[in-house]
Amino acid sequence: MKRLAYCIFIFIGVANGEIIFSIQDLDLVINETHTIEVNSLEPKLPVRVNVTSKHDDIVSFSPTFLSSNSSPPWKIVIRGLSPGHDVVSLTAHSDLVDLSKAFARVTVERSKELATLSVVVGWIYFVAWSVSFYPQIYENWRRKSVVGLNIDFVVLNLIGFVLYSVFNCGLYWIPSVEAEYFEKNPKGLNPVQLNDIVFSLHAACVTLFTLFQCLIYERGGQTLSKVAGLLTTIFGVIIVISFILPFFKVMGWLNFLYICSYIKLTITLIKYIPQAVMNYKRKSTIGWSIGNVVLDFTGGILSMLQMIINADNYNDWASIFGDPTKFGLGLFSVLFDIFFLIQHYILYRGASSKMYDLS
Numbered sequence: 001m002k003r004l005a006y007c008i009f010i011f012i013g014v015a016n017g018e019i020i021f022s023i024q025d026l027d028l029v030i031n032e033t034h035t036i037e038v039n040s041l042e043p044k045l046p047v048r049v050n051v052t053s054k055h056d057d058i059v060s061f062s063p064t065f066l067s068s069n070s071s072p073p074w075k076i077v078i079r080g081l082s083p084g085h086d087v088v089s090l091t092a093h094s095d096l097v098d099l100s101k102a103f104a105r106v107t108v109e110r111s112k113e114l115a116t117l118s119v120v121v122g123w124i125y126f127v128a129w130s131v132s133f134y135p136q137i138y139e140n141w142r143r144k145s146v147v148g149l150n151i152d153f154v155v156l157n158l159i160g161f162v163l164y165s166v167f168n169c170g171l172y173w174i175p176s177v178e179a180e181y182f183e184k185n186p187k188g189l190n191p192v193q194l195n196d197i198v199f200s201l202h203a204a205c206v207t208l209f210t211l212f213q214c215l216i217y218e219r220g221g222q223t224l225s226k227v228a229g230l231l232t233t234i235f236g237v238i239i240v241i242s243f244i245l246p247f248f249k250v251m252g253w254l255n256f257l258y259i260c261s262y263i264k265l266t267i268t269l270i271k272y273i274p275q276a277v278m279n280y281k282r283k284s285t286i287g288w289s290i291g292n293v294v295l296d297f298t299g300g301i302l303s304m305l306q307m308i309i310n311a312d313n314y315n316d317w318a319s320i321f322g323d324p325t326k327f328g329l330g331l332f333s334v335l336f337d338i339f340f341l342i343q344h345y346i347l348y349r350g351a352s353s354k355m356y357d358l359s
Contacts (some may be wrong), residue, residue: 009250011115018040018041018098018100019038019039019040019102021037021101021103023036025105026107027102027109028109029108029111030109036075038066038075038090040072042072043072044069044070045066045068045070045097046069047098048092049066049091049102051063051066051088051090052089053087057084058080058082058084059078059086059088060078060079063076065105069297078106082108083314084314084316085105085108085316086108087104088106089104090102100186109314110312111313114267118309120308121309122302125303126199127269129199132291133292135295136288136291139289140210140214143217146213148286149289151224152228153225153274154207154226155211155228158273159235159263160264161207165197165200165202165204167270168192169201171191171252171254175253177253177254178190182253241262242259274331276340279348283347283348283349285340288344290344293340296333297334300331300334300337304331304334307330308320
């Protein structure tokens, strides 16, 4: 009886044994190799474990399996073959070992120079987009007026950045939400980085300040339009309902954050329209800071450039053409910026600085 109890104890210990890769994110260039150490608290491997990857042409590895009864640590040599993203992981036809963390996400790039260029471009557009809010704030302060700045645009922009901040902060800082994400994407990366949080919170704050300027400065009788009010109400109802549902276990908090992000994407598609229409009706861009447009245009162009650089460096053109949402939204914003530049420098270049009543 004691022997049976001892055997059961050992069996449970092995069943709960976790095998872990020393690193789970690996960057290689073509023909570069790296050795990953695989560890376990168990003294022996109870079953044969196979080393696998999702693709045959991106990486190679050796050995292709870990023998049963072998002892840790084990070493797996991974070589980059061609640009792309792959996952090297361990599999076994047994539940005697826990392989949930026995994987490495491998990125193979054409050159480190392109990767460095991508990082530099990324920081430049991050700065351009972050600074782009201030020319409008300065313009409002200098004129002590927001005539020419469409309030619908400001309100929609604020809602969008608040929801973007909610999504970023929720997925980055709330452990239960992050756990929910990894449950659905066990070998994925958290898509939110610290710079995303900094940008979104900063954008929400400066846009809120811009709205405050709209309340205290001359605005020529302009108020929130009925269309913008209706959209704001619809968005509000969707958000409130989506916020309540997780409490009744109808859906998870991650889905609530996704709904926030979808509304943000919708706002990105429509927020420029009121400003473009106002400029057309006034036949003037006075009051609408061209500095904001130039910096936003710069950030948008560089954002798309970074996506193209990464697509080429990692042979990941599907990230653009297979799922065109991010690239398409960036292109959409750039096209509106071009339209605003045409309005400012060509169509309404000689417009008077007269204060228009927009009521």
